Amino acid sequence: xxxxxxxxxxxxxxxxxxxxxxxxxxxxxxxxxxxxxxxxxxxxxxxxxxxxxxxxxxxxxxxxxxxxxxxxxxxxxxxxxxxxxxxxxxxxxxxxxxxxxxxxxxxxxxxxxxxxxxxxxxxxxxxxxxxxxxxxxxxxxxxxxxxxxxxxxxxxxxxxxxxxxxxxxxxxxxxxxxxxxxxxxxxxxxxxxxxxxxxxxxxxxxxxxxxxxxxxxxxxxxxxxxxxxxxxxxxxxxxxxxxxxxxxxxxxxxxxxxxxxxxxxxxxxxxxxxxxxxxxxxxxxxxxxxxxxxxxxxxxxxxxxxxxxxxxxxxxxxxxxxxxxxxxxxxxxxxxxxxxxxxxxxxxxxxxxxxxxxxxxxxxxxxxxxxxxxxxxxxxxxxxxxxxxxxxxxxxxxxxxxxxxxxxxxxx
Amino acid sequence: xxxxxxxxxxxxxxxxxxxxxxxxxxxxxxxxxxxxxxxxxxxxxxxxxxxxxxxxxxxxxxxxxxxxxxxxxxxxxxxxxxxxxxxxxxxxxxxxxxxxxxxxxxxxxxxxxxxxxxxxxxxxxxxxxxxxxxxxxxxxxxxxxxxxxxxxxxx
Numbered sequence: 001x002x003x004x005x006x007x008x009x010x011x012x013x014x015x016x017x018x019x020x021x022x023x024x025x026x027x028x029x030x031x032x033x034x035x036x037x038x039x040x041x042x043x044x045x046x047x048x049x050x051x052x053x054x055x056x057x058x059x060x061x062x063x064x065x066x067x068x069x070x071x072x073x074x075x076x077x078x079x080x081x082x083x084x085x086x087x088x089x090x091x092x093x094x095x096x097x098x099x100x101x102x103x104x105x106x107x108x109x110x111x112x113x114x115x116x117x118x119x120x121x122x123x124x125x126x127x128x129x130x131x132x133x134x135x136x137x138x139x140x141x142x143x144x145x146x147x148x149x150x151x152x153x154x155x156x157x158x159x160x161x162x163x164x165x166x167x168x169x170x171x172x173x174x175x176x177x178x179x180x181x182x183x184x185x186x187x188x189x190x191x192x193x194x195x196x197x198x199x200x201x202x203x204x205x206x207x208x209x210x211x212x213x214x215x216x217x218x219x220x221x222x223x224x225x226x227x228x229x230x231x232x233x234x235x236x237x238x239x240x241x242x243x244x245x246x247x248x249x250x251x252x253x254x255x256x257x258x259x260x261x262x263x264x265x266x267x268x269x270x271x272x273x274x275x276x277x278x279x280x281x282x283x284x285x286x287x288x289x290x291x292x293x294x295x296x297x298x299x300x301x302x303x304x305x306x307x308x309x310x311x312x313x314x315x316x317x318x319x320x321x322x323x324x325x326x327x328x329x330x331x332x333x334x335x336x337x338x339x340x341x342x343x344x345x346x347x348x349x350x351x352x353x354x355x356x357x358x359x360x361x362x363x364x365x366x367x368x369x370x371x372x373x374x375x376x377x378x379x380x381x382x383x384x385x386x387x388x389x390x391x392x393x394x395x396x397x398x399x400x401x402x403x404x405x406x407x408x409x410x411x412x
Numbered sequence: 413x414x415x416x417x418x419x420x421x422x423x424x425x426x427x428x429x430x431x432x433x434x435x436x437x438x439x440x441x442x443x444x445x446x447x448x449x450x451x452x453x454x455x456x457x458x459x460x461x462x463x464x465x466x467x468x469x470x471x472x473x474x475x476x477x478x479x480x481x482x483x484x485x486x487x488x489x490x491x492x493x494x495x496x497x498x499x500x501x502x503x504x505x506x507x508x509x510x511x512x513x514x515x516x517x518x519x520x521x522x523x524x525x526x527x528x529x530x531x532x533x534x535x536x537x538x539x540x541x542x543x544x545x546x547x548x549x550x551x552x553x554x555x556x557x558x559x560x561x562x563x564x565x566x567x
Binding site: 016019050051052053054056057059060063167200201202205206209230234333334337338 | 422423424425428469470471472476504505506507508509510537538539
């Protein structure tokens with residue numbers, strides 16, 4: 001089977017889709033396009049720096065380009081450098097797998113105060129995304145709003161002692177920022193009861209390994225079913241963990257009502273409780289981990305609303321969506337693999353190729369595209385001489401990446 | 413010898429390793445490679461050696477593609493007393509409490525139905541310094557040699 005397929009987004013969803021398409025139909029021309037000069041999306045910039053085992057999935061993705069014949073077009077932003085209409089006209093199939101990078105806002109009074117930060121903003125800066133804003137001062141008592149795995153990742157990184165980050169790829173700037181944070185207490189709040197919190201129990205159990213912290217869990221409540229019991233068991237396991245002076249407190253059933261401020265800066269958070277009461281907790285910053293929305297480059301919500309079959313990821317003839325971009329910001333790497341495999345089967349069923357379509361020739365003359373070999377040069381530059389206790393030294397700027405993509409090993 | 417590699421995978425890493433082991437053994441043996449999700453435990457063949465490659469997911473659980481196989485084992489309780497298998501695990505010691513829980517469960521299921529395990533259950537650690545294939549290839553060579561001794565001459 002032949003055909004030209006463009007996948008927008010080189011994160012796990014896009015790479016798994018390319019893998020599944022080429023496994024079933026090795027003759028396809030599959031081009032994976034990313035706005036960044038580097039591939040792998042959230043595996044590089046979302047999976048925590050101290051979860052290198054999870055990042056091993058990139059070995060599969062490398063094969064998609066090295067053995068299965070997919071091509072990488074990095075540093076190419078669809079919706080800005082090339083329009084979506086032009087892309088659709090040039091390819092038999094276009095698939096949007098661009099993820100959901102924008103932090104959801106709290107949507108309560110005070111959510112624009114200085115000291116309110118989205119988890120994505122903080123993790124992008126921690127993981128040295130080239131478009132990240134600077135890491136802010138969180139003060140001694142940050143409060144995390146959210147009970148998903150993103151909240152737990154953020155908590156764990158903020159809680160860790162410098163030596164607990166050995167073997168990670170956390171850069172020198174973020175490492176120094178964490179070491180100097182001066183954090184005394186981290187409060188983690190969720191709107192749901194603990195039984196319905198979204199985190200995976202294994203992520204919570206991992207906190208029991210932390211060296212410098214003492215953990216307390218309040219108001220975890222009862223488990224209505226076996227799935228919830230696993231969550232409560234994990235929380236019970238960490239409750240009372242005492243290994244150091246930094247305090248972590250888990251709270252539940254607190255619905256944000258207002259971010260409190262003094263002189264334009266966060267000073268606390270007011271919540272409503274299920275009993276109709278209110279509770280205020282003093283804090284020096286508010287970190288929101290309450291989900292993500294789409295970037296502005298592509299009209300995601302309009303496309304999904306007008307989709308022919310949104311559940312299957314079919315937007316229109318020859319036009320599809322997968323991963324977080326389709327479903328919203330829920331689900332882990334294997335969920336996106338399953339999604340991509342199902343979509344690959346659907347695409348192959350629907351595909352009718354027009355040999356007259358130009359495909360990748362559309363990008364001829366487009367300056368600054370980084371191909372897979374360019375990424376390999378960046379990768380080599382990053383892994384050739386990591387600093388002590390680190391497995392990689394990420395190049396934090398686009399200019400640095402572009403230089404390494406052309407020249408190979410260079411200095412940061 | 414006739415070898416069937418069976419993988420239980422969630423992210424695809426175990427599937428990739430299974431395919432690598434197949435490529436490594438193919439020159440000298442008759443090797444197939446299948447997803448556990450597509451494998452009927454009652455149809456396991458006593459003349460073959462089964463090399464199982466299995467990850468762990470969630471809280472020390474079987475990966476998604478091994479679950480239908482485990483359910484079929486529970487439902488049909490097949491007699492596997494003439495079946496020989498070896499098992500290789502993929503795990504991540506970041507989650508130390510449940511490290512390699514999946515392959516452990518799978519091995520216990522096989523043994524509970526009478527299957528004979530060849531060699532030790534070896535585990536790769538995704539947070540360790542080694543590549544999975546650097547541990548898995550020597551393991552496969554060793555268990556195949558052991559199986560040839562126990563099951564008779566190479567077919």
